[in-house]
Amino acid sequence: MGNTSDLRPEVDSSRERARCWYQQPDLVPIARAHDAKVEPLYSAFVADKIADLGLDTPDIIDIGCGEGILATLIDDFNSYIGIDPDGSDLHTNTVKSPDNVQFVRASVEGIPSTVHCADVIVSSLNVALWDDPARRCAELRGRLRPSGHLLIVDLMRVGPRLMRSADEKLSQFLIDQHNVSLTREDVDAICRTSLPGADVSIFEDKSDAIVPSDGATSNYGNLFLIHYRKA
Numbered sequence: 429m430g431n432t433s434d435l436r437p438e439v440d441s442s443r444e445r446a447r448c449w450y451q452q453p454d455l456v457p458i459a460r461a462h463d464a465k466v467e468p469l470y471s472a473f474v475a476d477k478i479a480d481l482g483l484d485t486p487d488i489i490d491i492g493c494g495e496g497i498l499a500t501l502i503d504d505f506n507s508y509i510g511i512d513p514d515g516s517d518l519h520t521n522t523v524k525s526p527d528n529v530q531f532v533r534a535s536v537e538g539i540p541s542t543v544h545c546a547d548v549i550v551s552s553l554n555v556a557l558w559d560d561p562a563r564r565c566a567e568l569r570g571r572l573r574p575s576g577h578l579l580i581v582d583l584m585r586v587g588p589r590l591m592r593s594a595d596e597k598l599s600q601f602l603i604d605q606h607n608v609s610l611t612r613e614d615v616d617a618i619c620r621t622s623l624p625g626a627d628v629s630i631f632e633d634k635s636d637a638i639v640p641s642d643g644a645t646s647n648y649g650n651l652f653l654i655h656y657r658k659a
């Protein structure tokens with residue numbers, strides 16, 4: 429098995445719906461307004477995890493970087509490349525980035541060859557939007573330097589998929605994202621096929637903090653962290 433879609437064929441059309449929120453001009457503002465409230469917490473979480481690696485000025489690639497909040501939260505890096513298909517012109521505006529920060533408009537499915545290897549590759553809150561997470565993880569592994577780290581954080585689905593019947597757009601956005609979120613089984617399958625030896629940890633989003641999960645299975649607020657280290 430090399431494709432998480434093999435597990436749930438219905439996910440392909442759901443994923444198209446979930447991705448639309450980051451592509452269609454009328455939908456992007458709803459997604460971005462929602463995300464702006466949660467991204468700082470998740471970016472700080474990822475920044476802490478990178479700091480825990482204890483690396484000396486790493487080269488970092490941030491897949492699905494959004495605004496690139498992460499770059500502002502990491503103390504010391506040699507280079508940061510934020511990659512995002514970005515349907516909302518986030519990085520064509522007037523804010524000037526430091527010389528060691530670069531943004532590339534691309535999806536994980538089409539990273540240009542000009543983006544080279546890194547010591548750390550991270551993805552926060554977007555692996556569920558990738559066309560084929562197992563395949564892309566294998567490709568990202570190939571972009572890691574020896575001893576490099578891949579960190580992937582996203583929401584984990586515990587309960588069933590939801591009917592897509594909400595009238596209100598924000599509710600519809602949340603349902604569409606929920607329906608593509610990965611289950612624990614999906615995460616384990618990705619690791620088994622593409623990230624052998626990776627650690628998976630489960631956390632809980634308490635809205636003002638992300639804390640290790642106590643094992644209770646609520647349908648919302650669970651997240652996973654995949655940490656793969658290249659030999």
Ligand SMILES: C[S@@+](CC[C@H](N)C(=O)[O-])C[C@H]1O[C@@H](n2cnc3c(N)ncnc32)[C@H](O)[C@@H]1O
Pocket residue numbers: 447450463467468470471491492493494495496497498511512513514515534535536537551552553554557558559
């Ligand atoms: C919830 S935002 C997370 C942004 C950022 N990682 C953060 O936490 O601040 C999801 C991001 O994934 C991006 N995205 C959507 N599909 C993608 C794909 N196929 N490859 C890479 N990024 C993608 C979107 O454009 C959006 O910026």
